Amino acid sequence: MAAKTEEAALGYEQARDELIEVVRRLEAGGTTLEESLALWERGEELAKVCRHWLEGARARLDAALSEGDGEGAAAGTTED
Secondary structure (H helix, E strand, C coil): CHHHHHHHHCCHHHHHHHHHHHHHHHHHCCCCHHHHHHHHHHHHHHHHHHHHHHHHHHHHHHHHHHHHHHHHHHHHHHHC
């Protein structure tokens, strides 16, 4: 349960940077099978955190654009 709390506390940049390091270590090789599996699992967790942040950012942008479109249309009708 502590791991879930720790993941939730990670910001996007922190998770991304750690994920980059995990990928670098996996690509470099030289780790045991067990270490590689642990790194891969951690990478999957970090990718999930990043995806969550990006989906949230997309939702916020979509909401802001939707609000902006509604205001623009209303403002456009008053200028006619």
